[in-house]
Amino acid sequence: MPKDRKTIAQEDLQSRIDKVIDMLERLEKEVAAIHNSMPVAPPRCRIARYLAKGRKEFYWYYKLHAATPIFPTQSDGKLSKYKHLGKAGSQAYIDAIEQITARTKIEALDRSIEALRQ
Template identity: 90%
Template sequence: MGRKEFYWYYKLHATTAIFPTRSDGKLSKYKHLGKAGSQTYIDAIEQITARTRIEALDRSIEALRQGLKDLVEETSKYNKE
């Protein structure tokens, strides 16, 4: 009889090949992370979390810039009247 155990592993999947392979250094769309809790998995989660925070900060900065631009435009209209 065959084995009836399940093995869960994680991998990153990109839309384009960006991950270097171990054997020949070519690029791949996939990066094997192994089981949850492995050091590679933990490092990837930390990197994804950092990227998510940076993207949120970028969105906040852009919203503040747009708000400042709108405020300056409204203020200049008010001062002309």
């Protein structure tokens, strides 16, 4: 017995819903995998370069810059917007790059998840 148009439409709708749900689950698992595999930079953080004057010359240094104070200071424990990273290629600098990259990936995945939910 051939299927009627209404049954075909319902099956098509269910198939598309299942595909969207599968994609949502895959993207959410990918976000969780990023969070579980490495530290992630706080939202709205970026790396800023600044020039410091030494005794004989100037040096470029880097810092992690947040929109609001979130980093504890070493001296008094208060919060600062900045976290010193040192020179390019230092371990702190490389770690910050990896954390910001992870944050960027998560934000892109979150935008895709939101588009699927709409």
